Amino acid sequence: MTSTMAGPSSAAELDAARLLLAKMGIDPAELVAEPVVRAEVPTFAEYIPVVAAAVSESTRRAYSSYWKRLEQHWGARRLDEPTPSELKQLAEEAKAHALVRRNSRGGRSAAENFIAATRCLYRHAENDGVITEAGNPARKVAKPRRLPSTRRAVHDLGLVEINEAAATTGDDPELDMLLLRLHTETACRRGDILQARPEPHR
CATH class of the missing domain: 1.10.150 (DNA polymerase; domain 1)
Structure with a gap:
């Protein structure tokens, strides 16, 4: 009577099996490990x-x-x-x-x-x-490549002209000059100035 039990696998057969598992993205250890019950993926x-x-x-x-x-x-x-x-x-x-x-x-x-x-x-x-x-x-999914910024610094001559106009026109030249100096020295944005509030001395 011929036995139906398969004999030990040859080295070539094992190599072929490993290659097949690798192509399928399966780690051989996963075949003998206990099955992991995963929770259903939420919507x-x-x-x-x-x-x-x-x-x-x-x-x-x-x-x-x-x-x-x-x-x-x-x-x-x-x-x-x-x-x-x-x-x-x-x-x-x-x-x-x-x-x-x-x-x-x-x-x-x-x-x-x-x-x-x-x-x-x-x-x-x-x-x-x-x-x-x-x-x-x-x-x-790759992010779109950012375009070069369109922001440019004001050249020195332009900054002088802006300061001269602020110092000689407007309802409160002193305040205007103070705001321009703050922008020049800190490079803060308009929104930062609009949110500024006076703080009493401690």
Whole structure:
């Protein structure tokens, strides 16, 4: 009677098996390890509030509109379902629908911020064990390359003319000169001045 039990595998057969597993992205140790029961991957609608509650107020304010866009488009989808191409498509939509301002750069900032918001969401999902690094589609979407800044410093002659005009015109030349000096020495922006408040001496 012929035995149906297979004999020991040859070295060539083992090498072929290892090669096949490597191509499939499987570690041989995973075949003998205890199966890991993973929790079901949450949907965007379920997970976005989790991340929004975990980040700082400034991050939440910067990314909330982009997370809202994700929830509107894919609220019922699981985090592991969208492909990098689909994320890139949404980034292009954010770029196309960006508000046009005087210093607009064709929506590039909107696309960049959308990708940054998506990466933040998926980074938290990785840290929480919701998805793996290999299963993170946001890692495979490149940010748009930033264009050179259009900001330029005022040349010396122009700065002299501005200071002369401020010192000789206006309702409060002394205050105007003080504000110009603050801008010149600190390079602070207009919003910083508008938020400045007098502080009583201690």
